[in-house]
Amino acid sequence: MHNLKHLRLLLALLLSFLLAGTLTACDLLDELNGKSTDESFNQILGTCVPDAEASVEYVSIDTSGSSGLSDNAAGVVRSRIDRAAVCGSRLIISTFAGAATTAVPVYDRTLALEGNTDIVRADALADVVDATWTEIEEPLRAALETPPTLGTDVISTFDQVADLRAQLDPSTVITAVIITDGMETRSQIFTPATLTDESVARLVETTELPDLSGIAELRFVGLGQVLGEPLPAASVRSLRVLFSDLCAKSGALSCLASSDFHRGW
Numbered sequence: 001m002h003n004l005k006h007l008r009l010l011l012a013l014l015l016s017f018l019l020a021g022t023l024t025a026c027d028l029l030d031e032l033n034g035k036s037t038d039e040s041f042n043q044i045l046g047t048c049v050p051d052a053e054a055s056v057e058y059v060s061i062d063t064s065g066s067s068g069l070s071d072n073a074a075g076v077v078r079s080r081i082d083r084a085a086v087c088g089s090r091l092i093i094s095t096f097a098g099a100a101t102t103a104v105p106v107y108d109r110t111l112a113l114e115g116n117t118d119i120v121r122a123d124a125l126a127d128v129v130d131a132t133w134t135e136i137e138e139p140l141r142a143a144l145e146t147p148p149t150l151g152t153d154v155i156s157t158f159d160q161v162a163d164l165r166a167q168l169d170p171s172t173v174i175t176a177v178i179i180t181d182g183m184e185t186r187s188q189i190f191t192p193a194t195l196t197d198e199s200v201a202r203l204v205e206t207t208e209l210p211d212l213s214g215i216a217e218l219r220f221v222g223l224g225q226v227l228g229e230p231l232p233a234a235s236v237r238s239l240r241v242l243f244s245d246l247c248a249k250s251g252a253l254s255c256l257a258s259s260d261f262h263r264g265w
Contacts, residue, residue, distance in 0.1 A: 041086055041122035048087035055089040055173040060160055061144065062180035062222075063097045064152035069141045072261035073179050076221060077140070078133055079265035080177060085111040085128045086121075093136060095143040096160065097152050103160050104143050107136045151186035154178075154243075155207060158250055161218065162210035175217040179261070182223040182239040192231060195238040204245045213251035220247070220257045 049055045057080045061073055077093065084091035093107040113121035113128055161176045168174070184190045188203065212218065220243040224236030231239075240257045247255035256263055 040082070041118070041125055044083055044086040045118065047083075048089075049173045053171055053173055054169060055087055056164070056168065056175070057084045057087075057089045057091050058161065058164055058174060058176040059091075059093045060103065060157055060176070060178050061093075061095045061140075062152065062154065062178070063095050063144050064181070064183070064185065069137070069144050072222065072225075073144075074137075076177060076179055076261055076265060077136065078129060081111070081129050081132050081136075082125070083175075085113055085125060085132070088112045091132075092164070093140065094160075095140070096157065106140050106143055152184060153186040154180050154182055154184050155188070155246065158209050158212065158246065161212060161215060165212065165214055170214060173216045174214070175219075176215060177219045177221060179222050180220060181226045182220065182243060183226060190239075192235045195235040195242075197238065197241075200238050200242045200245070203242065204249060207246060207249075209246060209250045211251055212247075213253070215250075215252040217254040218247050218250070218252040218256070219263065220244075221261050221263050222259065223257060224259050225261075 059077055059080050061077075080093075081091060083089065088111065090110040091107065092105075094103045094105050096103045109132075111128065111132060113124045115121040115124055157178045157180070161174070164176075165174060182190070188194075223239040223243060224231045236259055240259065243257035244255055247257065
């Protein structure tokens with residue numbers, strides 16, 4: 001009963017703040033997660049590269065089997081907008097299905113927060129993220145509603161990232177996040193029957209990859225999260241191992257392969 005009273009009091013206080021216009025929906029989520037906007041800003045700021053170095057946040061989204069822009073994918077994109085805005089990075093978003101050359105550009109702009117102090121810039125973060133998302137959302141949804149016609153070549157995303165690397169100054173710090181279920185249907189045909197430890201090891205050994213040693217971080221998120229009937233747990237694990245090992249082989253400085261979309265945040 002005592003805890004219930006405290007809960008009711010907390011909800012009443014939060015509601016009063018919302019009604020008063022002093023707490024936005026984003027602020028409420030931050031508060032419930034134990035983080036204020038300033039704390040989120042400062043955490044991101046602490047990971048930004050030095051001012052003398054340019055940085056790029058690159059996001060590429062698999063359109064195969066897509067039923068549109070999922071909440072999970074949208075959350076990843078918004079988190080990268082956060083990072084780009086705080087760090088003053090160039091944000092590049094594209095979609096893909098077939099080979100790397102078929103990647104469809106959606107957004108390419110350098111973000112920045114106006115203000116002479118971190119406090120002022122932190123206060124501006126939510127507005128910049130919302131404005132950027134508003135600009136991105138419609139073309140991104142349209143791109144994801146166009147079904148692929150030539151199959152899905154997830155492994156070609158390594159070439160996408162290499163092509164991006166080649167276009168930029170060698171000192172540019174690149175973080176790339178690939179949102180995909182990982183199910184290759186073009187150069188390889190992935191099924192639960194073919195995703196075995198042996199086939200994954202053989203594929204890693206025989207696949208030719210570009211040199212990504214200049215890439216600061218490469219993440220594959222959403223692996224195994226297919227539409228319809230879920231993949232067996234063993235197949236999902238094989239996808240994680242495959243893309244983790246391929247990433248390591250490419251020479252990227254930091255690699256992550258996860259089923260969890262939140263690892264792309």
